[in-house]
Amino acid sequence: MSSIYRRDSVIVVVRPVDERCNLSCEYCNAAVHANSRAIMSRETLERIIVQASKPDYRFVQFVWHGGEPLLAGLDFYKAVLELQQQHFGGNFAAGRCENVIQTNGLLLSTNTLDFLEKGGFWIGTSIDGPDLSANRYRFQGRGAETVLKKTLDACRSVRARGLSLLTISVIHDANFYRAEEMYHFFCKLDDILAAQIRRSCGCFVKAFLEGLGLGVRNIQ
Structure with a gap:
């Protein structure tokens, strides 16, 4: 993913379902959009991809964000790959663009993971720590422990695929x-x-945390 740091590269953040989400984290306003069922139209999607495919950029990273972007359904992302292949042409296969999907993990079924893996998507997840205490503002109320487990299981499933x-x-x-x-x-x-911290900014992270009196003893 280092290509995104080139001057002739661009990151395009797309929210196909706006802020709609299947969680209601306390620090987010997604609950306001809970009743919305709108999904970005194919026409709008194509306009975005056409604009990004212009030769001005040697590399384009599409970040599919939310809300919860997987609420758009797999047909939407099938259209994404189809339109990217159409407008980026051979450069798509050659790696001129890539896709990152930022999800809370609750919709990462085996079928969805199969599709994302085959389509070459990078997968990002949102989680505030290893337990309910660390996720106090993310997983709330009845069923919070189950939701945390589903999220952690989804993370493990991604890693288990390599x-x-x-x-x-x-x-x-x-x-x-x-x-x-x-x-x-x-x-x-x-x-x-982990690699980025160890390779390039471990000293900074260590100094920052130690400045807070919260030092990490073993960054390696």
Whole structure:
């Protein structure tokens, strides 16, 4: 994914279902859109891909975001691959563009993972730590433990296929003081994050956390 840092590269963030989501995290306003069923039209999708496929850019990364982007259904992402092949042509197969889908993991069924793996999608997931305490504002109310388990199981399923898993996390008052534990948790989930920290910014992360009195002792 290093190609995205080139000056002639671009990241295109697309929200096919806007902010609609199957979770209602306390720090998010997705619940406001819970009753929406709108999905981006094929016409709008094609306009985005056509614009991104212009020769101005040598590399394009599409990030499918939300809300929960998998609520758009697999037919939507089949159209994504079809239109990218059509408008990027041979450059699509040669790696001129790539797709990242940022999901909470709850819809990562075996069938969905099969499709995403075959289609060459990078998979990102959102989780705030290893347990309910760290996910206090994400998984709430009855069934929270089940939802956390489903998310962690989805992460393990991605890794079991030999795929790299990208992770994003909200740092808040219930997890920031667990810096070392969080660091090791995410390194186990996200080998790209681990490699980047070890290779390029380990000293910075270590100094930052130690400045907070929360130092990670073993960044290696």
